[in-house]
Amino acid sequence: MATVYCTATSLDGFIADDDESLSWLFTTPGATDNAPGDTAPEGAGPELHFDRFFENVGAIVCGVNTFEWVRRDLTKDGRPFVWPYELPTWIVTHRSLEPVDGVEYFAGDVADLHPRLVEAADGKDVWIVGGGDLAGQFADPGLLDRVWVHQCAVVLGAGRPLLPRRLRLHREKLEVNGQFTAMVFRVVGTEPRDSSQPAPPED
Numbered sequence: 001m002a003t004v005y006c007t008a009t010s011l012d013g014f015i016a017d018d019d020e021s022l023s024w025l026f027t028t029p030g031a032t033d034n035a036p037g038d039t040a041p042e043g044a045g046p047e048l049h050f051d052r053f054f055e056n057v058g059a060i061v062c063g064v065n066t067f068e069w070v071r072r073d074l075t076k077d078g079r080p081f082v083w084p085y086e087l088p089t090w091i092v093t094h095r096s097l098e099p100v101d102g103v104e105y106f107a108g109d110v111a112d113l114h115p116r117l118v119e120a121a122d123g124k125d126v127w128i129v130g131g132g133d134l135a136g137q138f139a140d141p142g143l144l145d146r147v148w149v150h151q152c153a154v155v156l157g158a159g160r161p162l163l164p165r166r167l168r169l170h171r172e173k174l175e176v177n178g179q180f181t182a183m184v185f186r187v188v189g190t191e192p193r194d195s196s197q198p199a200p201p202e203d
Protein backbone atom coordinates (compact mmCIF):
# COMPACT_ATOMS: atom_id res chain seq x y z
CA MET A 1 0.00 0.00 0.00
CA ALA A 2 1.30 3.46 -0.89
CA THR A 3 0.05 7.02 -1.13
CA VAL A 4 0.63 8.09 -4.72
CA TYR A 5 0.20 11.37 -6.55
CA CYS A 6 -0.54 10.31 -10.14
CA THR A 7 -1.08 13.01 -12.74
CA ALA A 8 -0.29 14.22 -16.21
CA THR A 9 2.04 17.19 -16.53
CA SER A 10 3.52 19.45 -19.15
CA LEU A 11 7.29 19.37 -19.63
CA ASP A 12 7.52 22.64 -17.69
CA GLY A 13 5.58 21.29 -14.73
CA PHE A 14 1.97 22.38 -15.09
CA ILE A 15 -1.05 20.10 -14.58
CA ALA A 16 -3.54 22.58 -16.06
CA ASP A 17 -2.93 25.67 -18.18
CA ASP A 18 -3.81 29.18 -17.07
CA ASP A 19 -7.37 28.74 -18.40
CA GLU A 20 -7.68 25.52 -16.33
CA SER A 21 -7.80 23.67 -19.64
CA LEU A 22 -6.47 20.14 -20.24
CA SER A 23 -6.80 20.28 -24.04
CA TRP A 24 -3.00 20.02 -24.33
CA LEU A 25 -3.23 16.67 -22.50
CA PHE A 26 -6.05 15.21 -24.54
CA THR A 27 -4.33 16.10 -27.83
CA THR A 28 -1.03 14.45 -26.85
CA PRO A 29 -0.74 11.18 -28.80
CA GLY A 30 -0.01 7.94 -26.96
CA ALA A 31 1.79 5.01 -28.59
CA THR A 32 -1.38 3.63 -30.15
CA ASP A 33 -2.14 7.04 -31.68
CA ASN A 34 1.06 7.12 -33.75
CA ALA A 35 0.69 8.04 -37.37
CA PRO A 36 1.08 5.15 -39.87
CA GLY A 37 4.77 4.48 -40.37
CA ASP A 38 5.78 5.85 -36.96
CA THR A 39 7.76 3.39 -34.91
CA ALA A 40 7.32 3.19 -31.18
CA PRO A 41 10.38 4.57 -29.36
CA GLU A 42 12.60 2.06 -27.63
CA GLY A 43 11.28 1.22 -24.18
CA ALA A 44 7.64 1.76 -25.13
CA GLY A 45 5.38 -0.45 -23.07
CA PRO A 46 2.16 -0.55 -21.15
CA GLU A 47 3.42 -1.09 -17.59
CA LEU A 48 3.04 2.55 -16.51
CA HIS A 49 -0.25 3.19 -18.32
CA PHE A 50 -2.83 4.92 -16.10
CA ASP A 51 -5.09 1.84 -16.23
CA ARG A 52 -2.32 -0.24 -14.64
CA PHE A 53 -1.95 2.34 -11.89
CA PHE A 54 -5.68 2.49 -11.30
CA GLU A 55 -6.00 -1.31 -10.93
CA ASN A 56 -4.24 -0.99 -7.59
CA VAL A 57 -6.08 2.07 -6.24
CA GLY A 58 -8.41 1.60 -3.27
CA ALA A 59 -9.26 5.17 -2.22
CA ILE A 60 -9.15 8.62 -3.76
CA VAL A 61 -8.50 12.14 -2.48
CA CYS A 62 -9.01 15.16 -4.71
CA GLY A 63 -8.94 18.95 -4.43
CA VAL A 64 -12.16 20.85 -4.96
CA ASN A 65 -11.01 22.72 -8.08
CA THR A 66 -10.20 19.42 -9.74
CA PHE A 67 -13.54 18.03 -8.58
CA GLU A 68 -15.37 21.04 -10.06
CA TRP A 69 -13.44 20.62 -13.32
CA VAL A 70 -14.60 16.98 -13.50
CA ARG A 71 -18.16 18.04 -12.68
CA ARG A 72 -18.15 20.71 -15.43
CA ASP A 73 -16.66 18.30 -17.95
CA LEU A 74 -19.10 15.47 -17.26
CA THR A 75 -22.20 17.68 -17.25
CA LYS A 76 -21.46 19.88 -20.28
CA ASP A 77 -23.95 17.91 -22.41
CA GLY A 78 -26.68 18.34 -19.77
CA ARG A 79 -26.27 14.94 -18.10
CA PRO A 80 -26.70 14.72 -14.32
CA PHE A 81 -23.41 14.57 -12.45
CA VAL A 82 -22.16 11.18 -11.27
CA TRP A 83 -18.70 10.90 -9.67
CA PRO A 84 -16.90 8.66 -12.19
CA TYR A 85 -14.99 6.41 -9.78
CA GLU A 86 -16.61 3.62 -7.77
CA LEU A 87 -14.05 3.91 -4.99
CA PRO A 88 -14.24 5.67 -1.61
CA THR A 89 -13.49 9.32 -2.39
CA TRP A 90 -12.75 12.40 -0.30
CA ILE A 91 -12.91 15.91 -1.74
CA VAL A 92 -10.97 18.49 0.27
CA THR A 93 -12.79 21.79 0.48
CA HIS A 94 -13.90 24.55 2.80
CA ARG A 95 -17.02 25.09 0.66
CA SER A 96 -20.54 23.89 1.47
CA LEU A 97 -21.31 21.64 -1.48
CA GLU A 98 -24.35 19.52 -2.25
CA PRO A 99 -23.93 15.84 -1.33
CA VAL A 100 -22.70 13.60 -4.17
CA ASP A 101 -23.04 9.81 -4.02
CA GLY A 102 -19.76 8.08 -3.21
CA VAL A 103 -18.04 11.30 -2.13
CA GLU A 104 -17.22 12.69 1.31
CA TYR A 105 -16.04 16.22 1.97
CA PHE A 106 -13.13 17.03 4.25
CA ALA A 107 -11.58 20.29 5.47
CA GLY A 108 -8.46 20.53 7.57
CA ASP A 109 -5.09 18.89 8.06
CA VAL A 110 -4.68 16.03 5.58
CA ALA A 111 -2.59 14.16 8.17
CA ASP A 112 -5.88 13.65 10.05
CA LEU A 113 -7.56 12.33 6.89
CA HIS A 114 -4.74 10.00 5.89
CA PRO A 115 -5.59 7.10 8.29
CA ARG A 116 -9.17 7.08 6.94
CA LEU A 117 -7.88 6.94 3.37
CA VAL A 118 -5.54 4.07 4.21
CA GLU A 119 -8.31 2.16 5.97
CA ALA A 120 -10.73 2.70 3.07
CA ALA A 121 -8.06 1.61 0.57
CA ASP A 122 -7.98 -1.76 2.35
CA GLY A 123 -4.43 -2.71 1.38
CA LYS A 124 -4.45 -0.97 -2.00
CA ASP A 125 -2.99 2.43 -2.89
CA VAL A 126 -4.36 5.87 -2.04
CA TRP A 127 -4.55 8.06 -5.16
CA ILE A 128 -4.00 11.79 -4.73
CA VAL A 129 -5.61 13.10 -7.92
CA GLY A 130 -4.38 16.67 -7.45
CA GLY A 131 -3.87 19.53 -7.50
CA GLY A 132 -0.23 19.94 -6.77
CA ASP A 133 -0.56 21.74 -3.46
CA LEU A 134 -2.77 18.94 -2.13
CA ALA A 135 -0.01 16.44 -2.95
CA GLY A 136 2.37 18.84 -1.18
CA GLN A 137 0.18 18.85 1.93
CA PHE A 138 0.65 15.06 2.12
CA ALA A 139 4.38 15.40 1.45
CA ASP A 140 4.88 17.97 4.25
CA PRO A 141 4.38 15.41 7.07
CA GLY A 142 6.08 12.64 5.05
CA LEU A 143 2.88 10.90 3.91
CA LEU A 144 3.51 11.02 0.15
CA ASP A 145 5.25 7.82 -0.97
CA ARG A 146 5.36 8.15 -4.76
CA VAL A 147 4.88 10.58 -7.62
CA TRP A 148 3.70 8.97 -10.86
CA VAL A 149 3.68 11.37 -13.79
CA HIS A 150 2.73 11.16 -17.43
CA GLN A 151 4.79 13.95 -18.90
CA CYS A 152 3.50 15.36 -22.19
CA ALA A 153 5.72 16.78 -24.89
CA VAL A 154 4.36 20.28 -24.49
CA VAL A 155 5.36 23.44 -22.63
CA LEU A 156 2.66 25.78 -21.37
CA GLY A 157 4.56 28.66 -19.80
CA ALA A 158 2.02 29.11 -17.01
CA GLY A 159 -0.72 27.24 -15.20
CA ARG A 160 -1.35 25.12 -12.11
CA PRO A 161 1.90 23.77 -10.66
CA LEU A 162 2.72 20.06 -10.56
CA LEU A 163 4.04 19.97 -6.99
CA PRO A 164 5.00 23.30 -5.44
CA ARG A 165 7.45 21.98 -2.83
CA ARG A 166 11.19 21.30 -2.54
CA LEU A 167 11.42 17.52 -2.59
CA ARG A 168 14.14 15.06 -3.54
CA LEU A 169 12.77 12.17 -5.61
CA HIS A 170 14.34 8.92 -6.74
CA ARG A 171 13.21 7.71 -10.15
CA GLU A 172 12.18 4.04 -10.00
CA LYS A 173 10.63 3.49 -13.43
CA LEU A 174 10.50 5.16 -16.82
CA GLU A 175 8.50 4.24 -19.87
CA VAL A 176 7.80 5.89 -23.20
CA ASN A 177 4.29 5.88 -24.61
CA GLY A 178 4.04 7.90 -27.81
CA GLN A 179 4.58 11.54 -26.82
CA PHE A 180 4.12 10.72 -23.11
CA THR A 181 7.02 9.88 -20.83
CA ALA A 182 5.71 8.00 -17.82
CA MET A 183 7.87 8.08 -14.71
CA VAL A 184 7.43 6.73 -11.21
CA PHE A 185 9.41 8.37 -8.41
CA ARG A 186 9.84 7.47 -4.76
CA VAL A 187 9.76 10.50 -2.48
CA VAL A 188 13.06 10.69 -0.61
CA GLY A 189 12.38 13.79 1.48
CA THR A 190 12.70 17.55 1.64
CA GLU A 191 15.38 18.99 -0.63
CA PRO A 192 17.48 21.39 1.48
CA ARG A 193 18.52 24.78 0.22
CA ASP A 194 22.16 25.41 -0.54
CA SER A 195 23.43 26.43 2.90
CA SER A 196 26.39 28.28 1.33
CA GLN A 197 23.94 30.75 -0.22
CA PRO A 198 22.23 33.53 1.78
CA ALA A 199 18.69 32.59 2.86
CA PRO A 200 15.92 34.33 0.87
CA PRO A 201 14.40 37.33 2.67
CA GLU A 202 11.39 36.50 4.84
CA ASP A 203 8.05 38.14 3.98
Ligand SMILES: NC(=O)c1ccc[n+]([C@@H]2O[C@H](COP(=O)([O-])OP(=O)(O)OC[C@H]3O[C@@H](n4cnc5c(N)ncnc54)[C@H](OP(=O)(O)O)[C@@H]3O)[C@@H](O)[C@H]2O)c1
Pocket residue numbers: 006007008009014015016020021022025062063064065066067069070092093094095106107108109110129130131132133134137160161
Ligand atom coordinates in the same frame (compact mmCIF):
# COMPACT_ATOMS: atom_id res chain seq x y z
N1 LIG B 1 -3.13 17.09 -15.52
C1 LIG B 1 -3.84 16.33 -14.70
O1 LIG B 1 -3.84 15.10 -14.81
C2 LIG B 1 -4.60 16.99 -13.58
C3 LIG B 1 -4.78 16.33 -12.36
C4 LIG B 1 -5.45 16.97 -11.34
C5 LIG B 1 -5.92 18.26 -11.53
N2 LIG B 1 -5.75 18.88 -12.71
C6 LIG B 1 -6.25 20.24 -12.93
O2 LIG B 1 -5.62 21.13 -12.01
C7 LIG B 1 -6.55 22.16 -11.67
C8 LIG B 1 -6.79 22.25 -10.15
O3 LIG B 1 -5.66 22.41 -9.47
P1 LIG B 1 -5.58 23.36 -8.15
O4 LIG B 1 -4.15 23.59 -7.96
O5 LIG B 1 -6.49 24.51 -8.25
O6 LIG B 1 -6.02 22.46 -6.98
P2 LIG B 1 -7.15 21.56 -6.28
O7 LIG B 1 -6.36 20.73 -5.33
O8 LIG B 1 -8.03 20.85 -7.23
O9 LIG B 1 -8.05 22.58 -5.47
C9 LIG B 1 -7.48 23.44 -4.49
C10 LIG B 1 -8.55 23.87 -3.52
O10 LIG B 1 -8.96 22.77 -2.68
C11 LIG B 1 -9.29 23.25 -1.39
N3 LIG B 1 -8.38 22.63 -0.42
C12 LIG B 1 -7.09 22.24 -0.62
N4 LIG B 1 -6.58 21.68 0.47
C13 LIG B 1 -7.55 21.72 1.41
C14 LIG B 1 -7.63 21.28 2.75
N5 LIG B 1 -6.59 20.68 3.38
N6 LIG B 1 -8.80 21.46 3.43
C15 LIG B 1 -9.85 22.05 2.81
N7 LIG B 1 -9.84 22.49 1.55
C16 LIG B 1 -8.70 22.32 0.85
C17 LIG B 1 -9.12 24.77 -1.44
O11 LIG B 1 -10.35 25.32 -1.93
P3 LIG B 1 -11.52 25.95 -0.97
O12 LIG B 1 -10.84 26.59 0.21
O13 LIG B 1 -12.19 26.94 -1.88
O14 LIG B 1 -12.41 24.84 -0.59
C18 LIG B 1 -8.08 24.92 -2.54
O15 LIG B 1 -8.08 26.21 -3.12
C19 LIG B 1 -7.88 21.82 -12.32
O16 LIG B 1 -8.00 22.57 -13.52
C20 LIG B 1 -7.73 20.36 -12.65
O17 LIG B 1 -8.51 19.98 -13.77
C21 LIG B 1 -5.07 18.29 -13.74
